[in-house]
Each structure stands twice: as structure tokens, then as C-alpha cells.
Amino acid sequence: MKRQTRARAAYAAATVLAVDAAAHLYWTTGAIWPAPDVRTLSLAVLNMEVPFTPRVLLPLAAALLTASAALITTTRLGALGAGVGGVASVGDRSVAAKGDDANGHKRERTQQGRERRRRRPWWRRRYRSRRW
Structure with a gap:
């Protein structure tokens, strides 16, 4: 829902x-x-x-x-x-910013880039260069 x-x-x-x-x-x-x-x-x-x-x-x-x-x-x-969900999502974002997943393992570069693109607003995704 x-x-x-x-x-x-x-x-x-x-x-x-x-x-x-x-x-x-x-x-x-x-x-x-x-x-x-x-x-x-x-x-x-x-x-x-x-x-x-x-x-x-x-x-x-x-x-x-x-x-x-x-x-x-x-x-x-x-x-x-x-709420509690908001605090958890902030924690997930701070972990994702470090490049680790929830278990502390390093993520692949392509996965990090995809997640970074997903968090960006559409107007930045569309007109910015592909540099990360």
C-alpha cells in the first residue's frame, strides 16, 4: 500500500x-x-x-x-x-555512503554508482555528466 x-x-x-x-x-x-x-x-x-x-x-x-x-x-x-523506519533508513544511508553493505562487506563499484544515481533527483540525473 x-x-x-x-x-x-x-x-x-x-x-x-x-x-x-x-x-x-x-x-x-x-x-x-x-x-x-x-x-x-x-x-x-x-x-x-x-x-x-x-x-x-x-x-x-x-x-x-x-x-x-x-x-x-x-x-x-x-x-x-x-519514526523508527526513518531512523533505520538514515542508518542505511550512512552505511551505504561508506561503501559497505549491512554486513560490513565492500560493495562493487557499479552497485555503488547505481545506488547513488537512484538517490539523485531526476533533474540532476538528466543534465549532469556521468562523473561520480
Whole structure:
């Protein structure tokens, strides 16, 4: 799955969690929409009788908002490359710059050149000379 698709899916899931938390906070105020009474609301939402009191609803809303914030935070950190994967890729680049692979073996010159070309932006690859 592409990074952009994963980010969109994470933002969609975070939005759903935040909307659910907003519904729980709304029910904490004592409002019972979309049902006419608390018992009907409880049966419609949970299929069993549960009290819709702040003592029950506030921890649920807090958990939902925390999960939503965690999804957004990890998505943004992943997009910026500051997660564990970002640190690992920086480590791989520093090893590749030395000319060694992950096991400490020397790489062939042609393989080093190919990797260097792959890291270059397209405008530098296209108009620069072949000197490395």
C-alpha cells in the first residue's frame, strides 16, 4: 500500500474516532438524541441496557480522542520520516555512503554508482555528466 493511501486511511479512521468521541461527549451532557429516552438509546446503540452517565461516557470519549490523536501523530511522524523506519533508513544511508553493505562487506563499484544515481533527483540525473 502506498504511503499516501495509508495516510488517507489513517486520517479517515482518526476522523471516525473523533466523531464517535464527539457523540459520547454530546451524550455526557444529558442529551439523548437520536432516541426518545435513555433506555431506547442504550438498546439502539449497545443492544443492552447501560447507563449513559458521565462516569461511563467520559473515559470512553477520552480513550477515543487519545486513539484519534495517536493515529494522526504517528501518521505525521511517518510522513516526515521521524519514526523508527526513518531512523533505520538514515542508518542505511550512512552505511551505504561508506561503501559497505549491512554486513560490513565492500560493495562493487557499479552497485555503488547505481545506488547513488537512484538517490539523485531526476533533474540532476538528466543534465549532469556521468562523473561520480
